[in-house]
Amino acid sequence: MTKYIQTQKANFRRNTGKAMLKKVSGFVNPSCGNGGFKRLGIWVLSGLVILSFSGFYVWLITENSVKNYKIRDLRVKVEELQKENRQFEVSSAERQSAVTLNSRAGNLGMVDADKIEYIDVSEKTVAKWP
Numbered sequence: 001m002t003k004y005i006q007t008q009k010a011n012f013r014r015n016t017g018k019a020m021l022k023k024v025s026g027f028v029n030p031s032c033g034n035g036g037f038k039r040l041g042i043w044v045l046s047g048l049v050i051l052s053f054s055g056f057y058v059w060l061i062t063e064n065s066v067k068n069y070k071i072r073d074l075r076v077k078v079e080e081l082q083k084e085n086r087q088f089e090v091s092s093a094e095r096q097s098a099v100t101l102n103s104r105a106g107n108l109g110m111v112d113a114d115k116i117e118y119i120d121v122s123e124k125t126v127a128k129w130p
Contacts (some may be wrong), residue, residue, distance in 0.1 A: 094100060
């Protein structure tokens, strides 16, 4: 029976010491058998997951903003090019007008054709060798 009592006293001292250590330290003692490392690991893992999602969110917003600025700049450039294209079309139409072509032909020394003769090639003729 004495051995049994000694074992009980030793267990009591061991358990009391752990409980006191737990109260004094203010942290969960991993040696108490209550999963202290597991709880700490879960908190650290949760923090890392939240931190990584926050970083991903900031990166996503930044990329979105940069692409929106590029899209806006490209739209402005498209509008400028459309305006320039309209100006070129108007200029081309002015240069190809009949009045402009007649005045340019006159400046080059060309004259109007009075009598126009056409060649009729509808007949089936063959050139003969003498």
